[in-house]
C-alpha cells in the first residue's frame with residue numbers, strides 16, 4: 001500500500017504529521033484538531049490513530065477532540081500524564097495500525113520532557129521536539145546527558161530515515177550551525193535551500209538522518225570544529241561530548 005507523508009502547518013511554526021493510506025490516516029502530535037479535520041475531509045480519509053510524542057499542549061491539544069470524533073485510539077508516552085492517551089507505550093513496545101497495515105516502534109528519548117518518545121517505522125521517525133533539522137529541543141525536564149543519549153539512539157537509525165519533527169526551526173537553526181562551523185559546506189548549501197523553500201512558504205521537512213549527521217551541531221559534539229567553537233565560547237577546555245553539548249545547548253538558548 002502506498003503511503004503519503006504530509007506536514008500540516010499549525011500555530012506559528014508547528015507541524016502535525018499526517019501519514020495517509022488509501023482510506024485512512026494517522027496523525028502525529030495534533031496540537032490543534034482543525035487543520036487535521038480539514039486535511040482528512042479534503043482527502044476523504046478516516047482517522048485510524050493519533051500518536052503523541054510528549055505532553056506539551058502544542059503537540060496534543062487536539063487529540064481528545066479527534067479521538068472523540070473519529071473513535072480512534074490515542075498512543076502516547078507511558079511516562080507522561082496525558083488525559084487523551086488510551087494506549088500508553090514504553091520503549092520496545094509498538095503502535096499497531098492495522099488500517100494502514102503498519103506499526104511503529106517506540107523509542108524513549110527523554111531530555112526535552114521526561115517521558116518523550118519517538119515512533120520509528122516505514123523508514124520514518126516522528127521525533128517531536130527532540131531532534132530538529134539542524135538543531136535539537138530545549139532541555140525543559142531532562143539533563144544534557146539524557147538528551148545526548150536520546151540523540152545517540154536516533155543516530156543509530158539508518159541514514160535514509162526521514163526526520164519528522166514538531167517545528168519549522170530550520171533556518172534559524174542553520175544560522176547557529178554556521179556560527180559554529182563556518183567552513184562546513186553542507187550547512188551553507190542547506191541554508192540556501194531552506195531559505196528558498198521558506199520564501200515560498202514550503203516546509204524544509206522532512207530532513208534525513210544522513211543530512212543531519214553532516215550539519216546538525218548537536219549530533220556533532222565530537223567533531224573538532226564544534227569542540228573548538230564550544231571551547232572558545234566557554235573560555236576553557238571541555239572534556240567529552242556531554243560537556244560540549246551542554247555549552248552549545250545553552251549558547252543556542254541566547255543566540256540571535
Ligand code: ZN
Nearest residue numbers: 054056112129
Ligand atoms: Zn515541546
Ligand code: FE
Nearest residue numbers: 056058129166
Ligand atoms: Fe513543541
